Amino acid sequence: MDIQLKRGLLDICVLAAIKNEPSYGYQIIKDIKPYLEISESTLYPILRRLETAEQLTVQTAEHNGRLRKYYYITECGKKRIEAFRQDWNEILSIYQFITRRGNEDE
Amino acid sequence: MRMNREQFLTALREHLAGLPQEDIDRSVDFYREMIDDRMEDGLAECDAVAAIGPAAEIAAQIRAEAAQTKPILEKIRQKHPLKVWKIVLLALGSPVWLPLLLTAFLLVLVALLLVLIFYMLIWVTLIVFYAADVTIAAGALAGLVGIFAYLSVGNLPGAVVSVGAGLVCAGLSILLFFGCNWMAKKAQLSGILIYRKIKSRFKRNAERMG
Numbered sequence: 001m002d003i004q005l006k007r008g009l010l011d012i013c014v015l016a017a018i019k020n021e022p023s024y025g026y027q028i029i030k031d032i033k034p035y036l037e038i039s040e041s042t043l044y045p046i047l048r049r050l051e052t053a054e055q056l057t058v059q060t061a062e063h064n065g066r067l068r069k070y071y072y073i074t075e076c077g078k079k080r081i082e083a084f085r086q087d088w089n090e091i092l093s094i095y096q097f098i099t100r101r102g103n104e105d106e
Numbered sequence: 107m108r109m110n111r112e113q114f115l116t117a118l119r120e121h122l123a124g125l126p127q128e129d130i131d132r133s134v135d136f137y138r139e140m141i142d143d144r145m146e147d148g149l150a151e152c153d154a155v156a157a158i159g160p161a162a163e164i165a166a167q168i169r170a171e172a173a174q175t176k177p178i179l180e181k182i183r184q185k186h187p188l189k190v191w192k193i194v195l196l197a198l199g200s201p202v203w204l205p206l207l208l209t210a211f212l213l214v215l216v217a218l219l220l221v222l223i224f225y226m227l228i229w230v231t232l233i234v235f236y237a238a239d240v241t242i243a244a245g246a247l248a249g250l251v252g253i254f255a256y257l258s259v260g261n262l263p264g265a266v267v268s269v270g271a272g273l274v275c276a277g278l279s280i281l282l283f284f285g286c287n288w289m290a291k292k293a294q295l296s297g298i299l300i301y302r303k304i305k306s307r308f309k310r311n312a313e314r315m316g
Contacts, residue, residue, distance in 0.1 A: 040161060
């Protein structure tokens with residue numbers, strides 16, 4: 001997939017992965033992997049970016065005798081998902097425009 | 107090259123040298139957690155490390171990302187002193203705000219002190235428990251010595267009782283030792299947690315002021 005497109009989608013995917021309940025890094029990767037290629041080194045800057053944008057917050061908690069960071073979605077993060085869903089209708093009509101043009105060429 | 111977790115994290119730290127210490131710590135913490143989670147998922151340590159990728163590449167990515175966000179952060183930081191100074195001037199200029207600010211400051215100080223005292227109490231309790239453990243262990247040793255003492259005067263029942271008492275003491279002290287270790291580990295982890303919570307709270311307040 002196009003890098004720019006993927007970048008935008010990944011942000012939303014990470015927010016979606018923590019939308020219903022807080023989650024941690026490895027779980028987020030496992031949740032997204034079936035749909036989009038994602039690795040630790042891709043996730044790390046996304047999490048930082050979303051934290052700076054206050055779309056998620058981080059809390060450290062104990063797990064099996066070590067510390068693990070859990071990510072919580074904020075109101076701002078939920079709004080971002082909602083905005084994406086609204087954008088999607090627009091994207092769909094653009095997609096139809098693109099495919100129609102493609103068919104006319106043939 | 108096959109690496110274990112600590113080798114990988116040390117290599118990452120070295121490749122990140124020059125970045126702010128906070129950024130380095132944060133990155134290393136993140137990748138430590140990732141390796142630990144993979145291992146918990148059933149991967150062998152070196153496989154978990156290999157799955158992450160080469161430390162040099164990861165460090166290069168983190169550096170590239172830091173170079174992008176740095177100018178923005180510096181702009182924010184430059185704003186801080188001005189705004190904080192404005193607040194200080196406002197507070198000093200108003201006779202109402204100064205005592206209020208001072209009270210708030212003292213309250214925060216007292217709260218911090220209380221947390222510190224409470225945390226120290228936990229450790230003091232632990233030390234007392236450890237001391238008790240040593241005493242019981244000494245009891246077990248005394249039981250051992252007691253056997254020979256009783257046997258040397260030909261008192262067999264006394265020796266048997268001494269063996270029993272010694273064994274009970276030994277069992278108790280071993281149990282208590284593991285209990286203490288478990289509690290110490292918990293106390294250590296919660297100490298780190300409390301420290302981070304306080305730190306992040308202060309940072310958030312500082313950001314709000316800026």
